Amino acid sequence: MDENTDIKLFNNIFITHRERYIRFAYSYTYNREAAEDLVTESLIYYWENRNRLQDVKDIPLYILVTLKNKCLDYLQRERTWNNIAENLLSNKEWELQMRISSLEACEPETLLRNEIQDLINQALAKLPEKSSRIFIMSRYEGKNYQTIAQETNLSVKSVEFHISKALNVLRKELKDYLPYLLLLFDFFYE
Template identity: 60%
Template sequence: MGKTRNIMAIDQIFMTHRERFVRFADSYVHHIEAAEDIVSESFLHCWEQRNNLIEVNDIAMYMLVIVKNRCLDYLRRERVRDSITEDMLSDREWELTMRITSLEACEPETLLRNEVQKLIDKALKQMPEKTRNIFVMNRYEWKSYQDIAQETGLSIKSIEYHISKALKVLRHELKDYMPTFLFALHFLNS
């Protein structure tokens, strides 16, 4: 059952996240063909290791870590290649060092969480003001339905309706990020 889940998850991740992973890799390696190769090799590695991924809870996150590590390998090889060249420009070395340092400090979990938070903020801005305010009072200010009802003069049923409406909008906007969204909601509530 776990193996089948991982095969389906890898296929789904390839379909939905490939372009985003390529953009991520390209933002560091600055070579689109190399970025595409890195992502393809990462997916191939995941596919070859699919039977060993039973205990991996978030395959997309696992995949992003593989892409990150392969980008680091690529940049390190580039740095060595550049250092061998007589005409190496010190600016290129500095830029590669900065990109390597930046990528080493990069936490895929934080990247995805920030991306999801931006989508949540965007979805909140699209909601009717009353729905957004009620959702914010409940999820960000930790107010109970009863407290919100007293503060707004609405019934508890109305509060439940607005929270349900907000969650429906968020589910729709974040359908591709549902595992990360659930993590973000847990993070907001803890």
């Protein structure tokens, strides 16, 4: 065939079959733009390979088979993308669920209390052993000054001095946490 005959044949196929091909592709893709693109690709494929296809008797059928294969490729790509999207979504959903669970289990008061308790323990470790022990007896064991004085063989005034010394160190060490400490602990009061 000569070039003009090829062009006429191709134009005739394009005019008479294009909409049918689009409906065919759309019935599988459910996407008009994708169907039109697949038809165009199939027609272009035929046009570019027409010289090799001299033995093809039914060109519209050949183009339809080409279109069918392109639709299959399209649907397989869609399935792959959907699987990837599902996996991403399920991973994202899992990660989101983990963050929600973690936040629901989080008790800020406990976290803050533990953090402050660690800071108090560090501050008490900086004190002389006697001052630290007297402070613990007063604030953690709930003993009054008289009882502490008797147990340590010190005067009440000495017990007051050690507790005052401990409170001053704690106030300095924990100055950034003082508002929280006032809410959580009552040991800053003498």
